[in-house]
Amino acid sequence: MTKIKAAITAVGAYVPEYVLTNQILETMVDTNDEWITTRTGIKERRILKEPGKGSSFLAIEAAKNLIEKTGLDPKTIDLVIVSTATPDMKAATTSAYTATQIGATNAFSFDLEAACSSFLFGMSVASSYIESGRYKKILLIGADKNSSMINYEDRATCIIFGDGGGAVLFEPNAEGFGLQDEFLKSDGIGREFLHAKYGGSAYPMTKEALEAGEHYVFQDGRTVFKNAVSSMADVSVKIMDRNNLNKDKIAWLVAHQANKRIIDATADRMELNRDKVMMNIDRYGNTTSATIPLLLSDYESKLKQGDNLIFASFGGGFTWGAIYLKWAYNS
Ligand code: UT7
Numbered sequence: 001m002t003k004i005k006a007a008i009t010a011v012g013a014y015v016p017e018y019v020l021t022n023q024i025l026e027t028m029v030d031t032n033d034e035w036i037t038t039r040t041g042i043k044e045r046r047i048l049k050e051p052g053k054g055s056s057f058l059a060i061e062a063a064k065n066l067i068e069k070t071g072l073d074p075k076t077i078d079l080v081i082v083s084t085a086t087p088d089m090k091a092a093t094t095s096a097y098t099a100t101q102i103g104a105t106n107a108f109s110f111d112l113e114a115a116c117s118s119f120l121f122g123m124s125v126a127s128s129y130i131e132s133g134r135y136k137k138i139l140l141i142g143a144d145k146n147s148s149m150i151n152y153e154d155r156a157t158c159i160i161f162g163d164g165g166g167a168v169l170f171e172p173n174a175e176g177f178g179l180q181d182e183f184l185k186s187d188g189i190g191r192e193f194l195h196a197k198y199g200g201s202a203y204p205m206t207k208e209a210l211e212a213g214e215h216y217v218f219q220d221g222r223t224v225f226k227n228a229v230s231s232m233a234d235v236s237v238k239i240m241d242r243n244n245l246n247k248d249k250i251a252w253l254v255a256h257q258a259n260k261r262i263i264d265a266t267a268d269r270m271e272l273n274r275d276k277v278m279m280n281i282d283r284y285g286n287t288t289s290a291t292i293p294l295l296l297s298d299y300e301s302k303l304k305q306g307d308n309l310i311f312a313s314f315g316g317g318f319t320w321g322a323i324y325l326k327w328a329y330n331s
Pocket of ligand 1 (some may be wrong): 040058228257
């Protein structure tokens, strides 16, 4: 009997309308388009401006896009996972609100947080539930309103991040398509180099911390960069090797969009031509949990059944990993 695999069977996405360009950033902090473009590959990012709208808004719109495209009946969804590093509120699950708003009234839901690896780790969780036979339709959403924790006076971080959401549906597949292998890692040494210190349980918010801006994202970019380059490439090459994949057998690299130079370095180690590397960092920046589903949405029409995809990510914590998935459909 063929082992059941977990396949992605649909994709949806949403980005806010407001476009924050490098030129606008030049008027806000001491930076310039040339520096941002050569160091990161980013030209613009989307920002969710409307007050009172959080990551759930991005998640809901991405899910609605998937539902409208496919005609999926939301009542048939068993589980909604929202991967996010920027939940709407503390102590109130963003996914529960999201599931209810999209009409997934028979689903249970939970949030999953692993910084920029949230979506990748969510793929592992969703796939495990499907492979076990316990659930048949799992909606995995990656959504982050990064602008909610960025200091727009800090040029080291404000040029990088954007807001967005993306969704995929996981379903059982008996023909061998879907998730084939994964290699996921974490290392707590990373928390020193990338975090938003105040506002969590270790350091609840104080008036002084708020005034000092210690609730904003801090990043030691150089250290994170160094770790990201080696770690993302290592796991990508490892998953290729242990599945007997070479550059010719891989159709696409689907890598977290944190910095074009990190993605290029990973592609180089995999010996992949750039026409096999999905890239949209120029338009959206780093949207944390949304980068991977936003790529799938942008490239969906180019994907063919049987394509070998390598997914890779690196993020705060540190958290990182790679997944090998065989694409299940032609659109
Ligand atoms: O997704 C989660 C994981 N995150 C990542 O993977 C991000 C990893 N890190 C990076 O992508 C890069 O480190 C950055 C894009 C954040 C920074 O690029 P970098 O090439 O590592 O620059 P740097 O921090 O080493 O700074 C180089 C110079 C410094 O000036 P000096 O000390 O050489 O005079 C900075 O002060 O560039 C300066 N600089 C800027 N200049 C213009 C830093 N930010 C800016 C800026 N505009 N926005």
